[in-house]
Amino acid sequence: MSSRKTCHLPSLARFILKRMSLYNERHSIIENFEETYQEIRKKEGILKANIWCWMSVIQSLFGYIGLSVLWRFVMIKNYLKTAFRILKKHKGHSVINILGLTVGMAAFILISLYVQYELSYDDFHENTDRLYRIINNFPSSYYQGNSYGFSTPPPLSATLMDEFSEVEYAVKLTQRRILFNHENRSNFEIGLFTDKHFFDVFSFKLLRGDKNIVLADPYSVVINEKLARKYFGSENPIGKIMKVHTGGVNYDLRVTGIIDETPDNSHIRFDFLIPFETQFPVEKRARQLNNWMNWSHRTYVLLKDRTLKKTFEPKLSLIINKYYPERYSAEGSKKLHLLIQPIKNIHLGSDINLKEIIYIYVFSFTAFFILLIACMNYMNLTTSYALKRAREIGIRKVSGAQRKQLFWQFMGETLLISIISLVIAIGLVCLFLPSFNTFIERNIDIGIIRNRMLCTGVFAAIITGFLSGIYPSLFLSSFSPNEIFSGTSRSSIKRNKLRAVFVILQFCITSVLITSSLAIFKQIDYIKNIDVGYNRDQIVVIPIQDNSIRKNIAAFKNELLNNRNVVDLTLSSQYPAYVSNGAGWKGKDEAGGDIEFHYNVLYTDYNFIDVYKLELAEGRNFKEKITTDSSISIIINQEFAKAAGWKNPLGKNMPDWLGKNAKVIGVIKNFNFRSLHSSIKPLIMVYDQSRMTNYVSIRINSENIPGILSHFERTYKEFNPQYPFTYYFLDDVFNSMYRKETKMGWLAISFSIVSILIACIGMFGLALFNVERRTKEVGIRKVLGASVLNIVLQLVKEFIIWVIIAYAFAVPIAYYSMSKWLQNFAYKMNTSIWMLIILSAGIALFIALLSVSYQTIKAATANPVDSLRYE
Amino acid sequence: MGILTLREEIILSALIMLDGSSGGAPIRNKIIELTGKEIVYGTLYNLMEYLIRKGYVTAHKSDPVPVRGGRSKTIYTITKEGRSAFQETMALHELIRGQLKDMEFEV
Numbered sequence: 001m002s003s004r005k006t007c008h009l010p011s012l013a014r015f016i017l018k019r020m021s022l023y024n025e026r027h028s029i030i031e032n033f034e035e036t037y038q039e040i041r042k043k044e045g046i047l048k049a050n051i052w053c054w055m056s057v058i059q060s061l062f063g064y065i066g067l068s069v070l071w072r073f074v075m076i077k078n079y080l081k082t083a084f085r086i087l088k089k090h091k092g093h094s095v096i097n098i099l100g101l102t103v104g105m106a107a108f109i110l111i112s113l114y115v116q117y118e119l120s121y122d123d124f125h126e127n128t129d130r131l132y133r134i135i136n137n138f139p140s141s142y143y144q145g146n147s148y149g150f151s152t153p154p155p156l157s158a159t160l161m162d163e164f165s166e167v168e169y170a171v172k173l174t175q176r177r178i179l180f181n182h183e184n185r186s187n188f189e190i191g192l193f194t195d196k197h198f199f200d201v202f203s204f205k206l207l208r209g210d211k212n213i214v215l216a217d218p219y220s221v222v223i224n225e226k227l228a229r230k231y232f233g234s235e236n237p238i239g240k241i242m243k244v245h246t247g248g249v250n251y252d253l254r255v256t257g258i259i260d261e262t263p264d265n266s267h268i269r270f271d272f273l274i275p276f277e278t279q280f281p282v283e284k285r286a287r288q289l290n291n292w293m294n295w296s297h298r299t300y301v302l303l304k305d306r307t308l309k310k311t312f313e314p315k316l317s318l319i320i321n322k323y324y325p326e327r328y329s330a331e332g333s334k335k336l337h338l339l340i341q342p343i344k345n346i347h348l349g350s351d352i353n354l355k356e357i358i359y360i361y362v363f364s365f366t367a368f369f370i371l372l373i374a375c376m377n378y379m380n381l382t383t384s385y386a387l388k389r390a391r392e393i394g395i396r397k398v399s400g401a402q403r404k405q406l407f408w409q410f411m412g413e414t415l416l417i418s419i420i421s422l423v424i425a426i427g428l429v430c431l432f433l434p435s436f437n438t439f440i441e442r443n444i445d446i447g448i449i450r451n452r453m454l455c456t457g458v459f460a461a462i463i464t465g466f467l468s469g470i471y472p473s474l475f476l477s478s479f480s481p482n483e484i485f486s487g488t489s490r491s492s493i494k495r496n497k498l499r500a501v502f503v504i505l506q507f508c509i510t511s512v513l514i515t516s517s518l519a520i521f522k523q524i525d526y527i528k529n530i531d532v533g534y535n536r537d538q539i540v541v542i543p544i545q546d547n548s549i550r551k552n553i554a555a556f557k558n559e560l561l562n563n564r565n566v567v568d569l570t571l572s573s574q575y576p577a578y579v580s581n582g583a584g585w586k587g588k589d590e591a592g593g594d595i596e597f598h599y600n601v602l603y604t605d606y607n608f609i610d611v612y613k614l615e616l617a618e619g620r621n622f623k624e625k626i627t628t629d630s631s632i633s634i635i636i637n638q639e640f641a642k643a644a645g646w647k648n649p650l651g652k653n654m655p656d657w658l659g660k661n662a663k664v665i666g667v668i669k670n671f672n673f674r675s676l677h678s679s680i681k682p683l684i685m686v687y688d689q690s691r692m693t694n695y696v697s698i699r700i701n702s703e704n705i706p707g708i709l710s711h712f713e714r715t716y717k718e719f720n721p722q723y724p725f726t727y728y729f730l731d732d733v734f735n736s737m738y739r740k741e742t743k744m745g746w747l748a749i750s751f752s753i754v755s756i757l758i759a760c761i762g763m764f765g766l767a768l769f770n771v772e773r774r775t776k777e778v779g780i781r782k783v784l785g786a787s788v789l790n791i792v793l794q795l796v797k798e799f800i801i802w803v804i805i806a807y808a809f810a811v812p813i814a815y816y817s818m819s820k821w822l823q824n825f826a827y828k829m830n831t832s833i834w835m836l837i838i839l840s841a842g843i844a845l846f847i848a849l850l851s852v853s854y855q856t857i858k859a860a861t862a863n864p865v866d867s868l869r870y871e
Numbered sequence: 872m873g874i875l876t877l878r879e880e881i882i883l884s885a886l887i888m889l890d891g892s893s894g895g896a897p898i899r900n901k902i903i904e905l906t907g908k909e910i911v912y913g914t915l916y917n918l919m920e921y922l923i924r925k926g927y928v929t930a931h932k933s934d935p936v937p938v939r940g941g942r943s944k945t946i947y948t949i950t951k952e953g954r955s956a957f958q959e960t961m962a963l964h965e966l967i968r969g970q971l972k973d974m975e976f977e978v
Binding site for chain 2: 023028
């Protein structure tokens with residue numbers, strides 16, 4: 001054996017062999033290797049021995065891995081068995097645990113599906129990363145703020161393609177609602193006028209037709225499958241002629257292609273495509289296509305490479321310089337910039353305004369918090385039930401389990417519970433997805449998102465398992481068997497500060513959610529009932545879409561009035577809540593300083609103020625009989641007078657574009673002619689018979705509404721048989737403007753309910769545990785003469801203190817976030833946030849008490865004989 | 872008493888030939904001698920684990936090897952159960968062989 005010292009196993013092999021601890025401990029692997037190695041070396045030389053050594057090491061390694069996996073598996077089987085036994089033994093506890101995690105996970109999955117869907121907008125374009133939309137920007141002006149728009153002039157796209165080497169394709173498009181006629185069917189359809197490069201830029205699917213030629217001929221139309229079915233049924237639409245009415249002209253268009261329906265997650269939506277020039281009458285085409293002053297189309301560019309964005313964007317100022325020299329050199333609000341916006345950012349508007357993306361952040365945070373609450377719940381319940389498992393842990397430790405093993409055992413249990421919860425949660429998600437879809441007005445299809453849902457779910461389960469498992473596992477595996485069996489560990493399990501921290505945190509988050517949802521609801525309620533300055537009840541608005549009615553407007557009005565339930569009617573260019581036309585004002589105030597602001601213009605009939613029940617502050621209304629009132633008599637609102645700096649506005653001169661000698665004849669009290677997100681802006685009303693004929697607003701009696709509507713429809717058809725009849729009730733229009741906020745409110749409420757539910761489940765579990773632990777104490781107290789109320793208070797005290805502390809933390813967060821949110825509104829509710837906080841504190845306390853009261857009262861009213869006897 | 876698998880049988884027979892008790896390396900050498908085929912230590916140990924769990928073999932550490940820094944080796948010993956399982960397996964072999972012969976099958 002003397003050669004041993006001089007020649008050993010290769011040290012790396014020795015190192016690897018040492019790692020195989022099981023072989024080492026049980027089978028002395030290194031010694032055996034050494035022995036055989038020496039033999040071979042003696043017989044066949046060092047090279048052979050080394051080869052043998054390495055081959056054996058590698059092969060043994062596989063054997064070792066196989067063996068250790070096998071042993072682990074045997075242990076895992078045991079862990080699983082224990083886990084299921086425990087689940088079965090403590091049924092109530094398990095149900096509470098699984099329920100909490102299930103609700104948390106279901107909410108998490110649902111919200112993350114929504115968030116993922118929102119973020120997936122415009123993903124389907126092949127070149128989505130180098131596709132941009134051109135946007136324009138006028139730097140801030142007095143009343144409008146920094147305004148971005150995405151309208152561009154028609155020649156822009158061709159110019160970009162010709163003059164900029166970075167641009168692969170540029171395409172312009174404009175969305176229109178136009179009238180389609182085919183045989184007996186006539187309907188309004190929404191679609192696009194666009195260029196022939198449309199399919200080169202976007203990846204919308206063309207089912208039939210060649211993408212290079214479908215839009216080549218000006219008199220062609222590409223329709224989607226829905227329209228094909230609607231107008232042609234089962235016939236082949238290719239080559240068929242469709243009659244289209246637009247811009248006062250009828251066209252015969254040949255169907256050249258069929259497209260698939262637009263994906264739900266596209267910000268461009270259309271049912272048909274028509275070549276761009278077709279929207280202009282033939283004689284005006286050339287001029288319109290070259291009109292740099294017509295800012296009403298959208299332009300998209302496909303850059304040759306994504307990295308070109310940086311060099312391309314600044315070059316756009318060359319276009320401004322060339323075609324709008326006065327805007328290029330202008331200062332202030334007249335200065336114009338062109339910018340580009342990645343198509344991915346359009347839907348959420350993440351770089352123009354933060355409104356939509358903020359909601360996404362809010363949702364993501366909420367999803368995360370709900371999951372967090374569920375996790376904390378689990379941690380709480382598991383650690384508080386530790387007592388019941390102390391013996392098991394003790395026995396395991398005594399029989400040789402290491403802390404590491406116990407830790408993984410409890411982690412495994414947590415993972416098992418979270419997987420069970422995941423399965424139930426996915427079931428819940430499938431169940432609720434349809435109603436969730438209607439609610440968020442999206443179409444998340446379970447078939448398409450199945451994989452994504454599973455991924456999210458598994459992710460959630462693993463995260464939940466780890467988050468909620470780590471602490472209890474560390475805690476449980478730290479028990480020393482000595483303490484457990486001598487009974488001294490009980491106090492350390494009982495006094496667990498962290499548990500209080502969890503409950504407080506849970507209730508803190510829950511309180512913020514309750515307060516927020518109360519505030520949102522209060523605010524929406526306030527807005528719906530705010531005095532907007534006009535009477536919007538029982539007003540029907542009918543859009544006049546065609547010249548055939550405009551020509552016979554007087555007769556049309558008379559015919560509409562010919563019903564006893566019609567009170568009055570008026571005409572206007574736009575209607576309240578949607579007044580947007582405007583112009584800029586430049587003038588001097590009384591001190592001679594420059595004043596510049598933006599105001600809105602509304603062309604109305606003489607009786608507009610009467611029908612809408614507006615109030616005049618000064619001056620007089622328009623009169624039908626006074627001919628000068630037509631177009632040169634102006635009524636302004638109080639805000640206008642204020643902005644212009646007029647103390648006595650009556651008789652002041654208005655700008656010439658309104659007509660020579662235009663003068664102010666009256667001032668109306670401010671009313672909200674736009675949404676309540678913005679404050680009241682300056683407004684002028686002009687009695688102009690040629691421009692007021694866009695909308696008829698009719699005030700009606702509430703009797704027999706179907707009768708009135710059919711009267712309107714008959715009248716409408718009589719004057720204009722070609723166009724379909726449409727109408728809206730003004731209060732519906734008004735409410736729909738706050739739909740997003742209403743939905744937010746409902747969403748906040750639902751999330752609050754979910755988090756309250758989880759927190760309650762946790763409270764309930766803790767109360768259950770508490771009462772069980774203190775049965776004897778309660779018995780002794782009762783024997784000594786404590787009343788039921790006394791005992792209940794004693795048991796509930798702890799929880800009340802927790803909720804109160806939670807509120808102390810929640811108040812500043814809720815206050816801050818709600819004040820931020822309210823800044824979105826020009827009109828804020830008059831209830832103070834403090835009131836809501838107090839109210840929600842009440843609610844939270846009530847709920848907390850409710851969830852602990854059942855157990856507590858049961859314990860307090862129990863007969864002390866029962867609780868003390870078992871000793 | 873269970874029937875041994877062929878591999879277990881080979882190991883046990885090697886052990887019996889080494890007087891019922893031996894270290895790992897001699898067993899391996901014996902097996903190679905018996906079968907003419909190489910056996911990796913990993914495989915040997917895994918099979919040994921099974922035999923130990925079934926109670927056919929016990930493993931214990933020997934006294935340290937009498938050199939400086941010498942360590943103890945694992946010594947495997949066949950148990951009574953191991954021997955009877957081996958005998959039973961052998962008997963089964965005989966039985967099968969005999970029956971095959973009676974029926975005049977070529978073996």
